[in-house]
Amino acid sequence: MNLKRCVAACVATLSIISLAACGGGSGESSGVTDTKSDKGLEVLGENVKYDPNHLVNGGKPISVDYWTWGDKSTDPVISLIKDYEKIYPNVKINVVTVTWDDYWTKLPLALKGKNGPALFNVHNSQDALLRPYLANYDIPIKDLEADYTNVNTHEVDGKVAYIDSVINTGNIYYNKTMWKQAGPTDSDIPKTWDQLVAVAKKLTKFDGSKMVQAGFNINGDSTYDALWQGLNYQKGELMFNKAGTKGNYDNAVTKENLQFLKDLYDKDKVGATNFGDDATQSFGNGQTAMVYRWGWMEGTMKEKYPDVDYGVFATPTFTEDTPFAYDRYNGESTAGINKNQSEEQQKVAQDFVKYMLANDDFQRYAVQALNSFPAKKSMQNDEQILSNPVMAAIKPRIDRLIWPGPAPSTMETSPKQAFQNVFQNGTSISKAVSDAQTQIDKDMKSGSFTSVESKYAFYDEAAARQ
Structure with missing residues (x-):
């Protein structure tokens, strides 16, 4: 990222x-x-x-x-x-x-x-x-x-x-050409995840049973390892415990959100593990309609895929109500x-x-x-x-973005492994999440990290849940 x-x-x-x-x-x-x-x-x-x-x-x-x-x-x-x-x-x-x-x-x-x-x-x-x-x-x-x-x-x-x-955070990058061909207009920009799923279905294409265009791709690096934090924050689940010294990954919200993402492929059929192994490359090659990415994506698009006509909109939330936080920032x-x-x-x-x-x-x-x-x-x-569309997307959310501090890398690498185990290796969500938490605990055991989540202006909205 x-x-x-x-x-x-x-x-x-x-x-x-x-x-x-x-x-x-x-x-x-x-x-x-x-x-x-x-x-x-x-x-x-x-x-x-x-x-x-x-x-x-x-x-x-x-x-x-x-x-x-x-x-x-x-x-x-x-x-x-x-x-x-x-x-x-x-x-x-x-x-x-x-x-x-x-x-x-x-x-x-x-x-x-x-x-x-x-x-x-x-x-x-x-x-x-x-x-x-x-x-x-x-x-x-x-x-x-x-x-x-x-x-x-x-x-x-x-x-x-x-x-x-x-500061930066995640947004949704979408292919404007695909969007126009599928029929949605600017008024159809999703505000909720359910709305994104509905649009993603329109943007997904098959040749018989073979997928030829993904509506929303979460494969590869820089998606789940970043997105899980934002999804959890949207539902008021902190990334660390109250003391700020232990990772908080193995919880009901994490499992619920991981199931939501798996359903995108298994039930909604808007993407597939065997289609577009690298979501960034797949988007740049015109095979994927939407991806979740941070601001660095613009540099990648200019350098490697300058001919793609794309837009950016703010990452959806689970409801249209103001969440605890829209996402993590850095x-x-x-x-x-x-x-x-x-x-x-x-x-x-x-x-x-x-x-x-x-x-x-x-x-x-x-x-x-x-x-x-x-x-x-x-x-x-x-x-x-x-x-700049990225700046315009971030502007309304600036006060509701949270930074946990310079979090240990295990808070990205271990959840990424859980994602791979669930999506590629058939591991149950409960076991994959539990194994990731074990690895996080091991990695953080000898460290001195303390989260700064408690400095977030709306911390008390989530703290009561922990």
Whole structure:
């Protein structure tokens, strides 16, 4: 579900040894000296404010490093760096790209020393790994909360070391050509799962007994391993227990929802386990009419299937009443600051972070690069942003999306195995769910994860059930 991870695999790895040899992040720079404190620029921001009319590092040349696994097309910080350097010609921020797989080994090693990057890309799934090296933002928490959504989920002792820049969740992608051929109109966009099933039946085609077009495909990765969480949340079932330390997968709601999905194939005949093993590929090849996917799907469609005419609508719910939550969301994180770097470099990093958080352009860069909804409240009604169908689908639901925290990967991998056992191996739902819970318990036994579900504004609506 992470676009950045997919792209990162294609990015060349840079060696830490070679970086050290080049003197990355040494502080002193042979660049120009800036003597113009009054830049003639307006103050940015509403609550988190940034006045660019000052000298950074006293105007003296300075070089700092920013580490990332992405590139300009996937990491909005890179675009913002170019803007920042234009304002402060004495500051050089070196972008150092490391592949995703190497990043989580090389970055912690670099951060332990004195010459690690002053700034670095953060992924919330690696919070425990990065937390010992993160400096807190030098910005009042009340100002951050006034400007940004869900800041409280990242608070530790009243401080934050990063927040969400943009957020994403699941939606339904549908083939407009198939939709038109089958007869439904825009007024038939499903609001409930029953309505989706009815439309999916119209979109399913057979040649005799052989399926030639699936109405709704849930095969392969990135469907059930993500969708089960949203389905459970819609019915008020939390992902973790009250203490937030144990996965809550083996329950009646999980089984009920898994049966609902199985009935899509066995009873409703809108898809099949032996048709379109990879739902994304099947959709792109024009064999499947609808799939559940997150925002990364747009990048995949542009890159691999540019000729497909598709639309996006919000994931249905079980009734038209407002659910406990429409789905889980995940945020893309703002840049982190290395607390082990020099005071001089940290001051530059803090200045850049404040510029980033006050600057609406950063939100635009992030929305475009990550196909995700702005976490900055003032940008959530922006007409240009809402012209994107994914953003338009997320907008009405922003307050009813829940984040459980950087959940252990077993909360996706173990349910995915249960799905495969039920759909492909003939295992009973009860046994598959029970086996998955056993694996989840085993995987989480030695961990220190605690869910942040209790910080969700409507938590009490579900807590009573647990």
